[in-house]
Amino acid sequence: MDCKTTSRANGHTGGFTLVEVLLASGIAVIVMTGVFSVFLFISRFSVPMLRNVELDRQVQNAVGWVARELREATNVVQFSTNAVTVSTPSLGSVTYQWAQNTKTVQRVWNGTAKTLLTECDSFNLTMLKASPIDGELALDTTTNLAECKALAISSQCSRASYSGSAVRLSSASSATVVMRVKGIHN
Secondary structure (H helix, E strand, C coil): CCCCCCCCCCCCCCCCCHHHHHHHHHHHHHHHHHHHHHHHHHHHHHHHHHHHHHHHHHHHHHHHHHHHHHHCCCEEEEEECCEEEEEECCCEEEEEEEECCCCEEEEEECCEEEEEECCEEEEEEEEEEEEEECCEEEEEECCCHHHEEEEEEEEEEEEECCCCCCCEEEEEEEEEEECCCCCCCC
């Protein structure tokens, strides 16, 4: 058996030269470096944005939970600027309180505490009374438990944008909740 090598008409055999392979590899490394840089840029800025969206969602859920139960309240039993205890027909006595040392907002019902918010920098409550003015009801601040018809809630929470970051994300929320079941005190 006789083996012969075949060649192309111009005398070159198939394949790439070393210079072509090195040039193609260099271009591929430059392109991949660019793609990787874009990926890092996007991930570095999307993680804090997603954490901020999550923080906003948690704050809104907590304020929404408090608001739903306060709407049912028949009266305010105890009040301070950071805690309120109300009485509701369906639940009985429910307390919402902010602990400054742990930065948490908790709901206490039947002796069981449930944490609604963590890393909460402030949680302030204001009692409001309904005052008839020109045939309409206006809400004014009050310190009298019997006059309280509504509560204004404001909260401020913040946390690191990502682990080890000095940049802090912040979310503020406020709501005014009218106790629908409670009558107007004159």
